[in-house]
Amino acid sequence: MVKITGSKFDMYDENDTKAVTFRNCVDGILENGEVSSLGGYKHHHFTTRLQHSLNVSYYSYCLCRKLGWDFRSAARAGLMHDLYFFENTSVDENGQKLLKSHPFRALENSERIFELNEIEKDAIVNHMWPCISLSRPRYKESMVVSFSDKFCAVIEATLGASLFAARKSSAAANSIASGISDAYVQTKETSLYMLRSIRGTAANVIRLACSFII
Ligand SMILES: [Fe+2]
Ligand SMILES: [Fe+2]
Numbered sequence: 372m373v374k375i376t377g378s379k380f381d382m383y384d385e386n387d388t389k390a391v392t393f394r395n396c397v398d399g400i401l402e403n404g405e406v407s408s409l410g411g412y413k414h415h416h417f418t419t420r421l422q423h424s425l426n427v428s429y430y431s432y433c434l435c436r437k438l439g440w441d442f443r444s445a446a447r448a449g450l451m452h453d454l455y456f457f458e459n460t461s462v463d464e465n466g467q468k469l470l471k472s473h474p475f476r477a478l479e480n481s482e483r484i485f486e487l488n489e490i491e492k493d494a495i496v497n498h499m500w501p502c503i504s505l506s507r508p509r510y511k512e513s514m515v516v517s518f519s520d521k522f523c524a525v526i527e528a529t530l531g532a533s534l535f536a537a538r539k540s541s542a543a544a545n546s547i548a549s550g551i552s553d554a555y556v557q558t559k560e561t562s563l564y565m566l567r568s569i570r571g572t573a574a575n576v577i578r579l580a581c582s583f584i585i
Contacts, residue, residue, distance in 0.1 A: 417531020448494035
């Protein structure tokens with residue numbers, strides 16, 4: 372099951388109208404091989420670019436649906452907004468970070484693979500506004516995608532860091548527990564050895580004493 376970070380939403384629940392509508396909006400994009408390959412890129416330290424794109428798509432969809440805006444374009448643009456195929460740390464031959472131009476690469480790739488409307492193009496190319504963009508997003512749906520992108524970055528980093536810390540604490544607790552268990556086994560074995568020695572010595576003393584008496 373595909374999960375949305377920070378939500379219990381199940382997009383494959385056939386009895387949930389919201390889920391069925393969302394799937395219809397992103398139909399053909401999510402199944403595309405190039406989009407699926409985003410699952411192989413690490414994003415925001417703790418997640419993949421595919422998961423992040425799906426999160427942005429879902430939250431943009433929810434907000435626009437709630438406000439009565441074009442939720443289909445928002446959901447589609449959210450899923451395509453980071454459609455680029457290089458690591459976030461990659462640099463060009465001049466040492467310039469490729470990430471700086473990623474909204475433009477994402478638009479190029481999206482236009483090459485899919486048919487886009489004006490809202491979707493604007494939402495993709497200006498999603499990094501006010502950091503990297505041609506201009507301020509021109510449509511309210513584009514603004515929602517830009518907002519959802521920042522919102523998702525925060526929840527992905529926060530939840531990812533919390534899970535990482537919880538896993539580390541659990542490993543440390545297991546290691547301490549196993550240390551205590553090892554110490555207990557060793558102490559028990561040493562005590563048994565000492566008891567056996569004392570018992571053997573006592574038996575020898577009694578045997579010796581009896582040989583003197585009898
Ligand atoms: Fe981006
Ligand atoms: Fe993004």
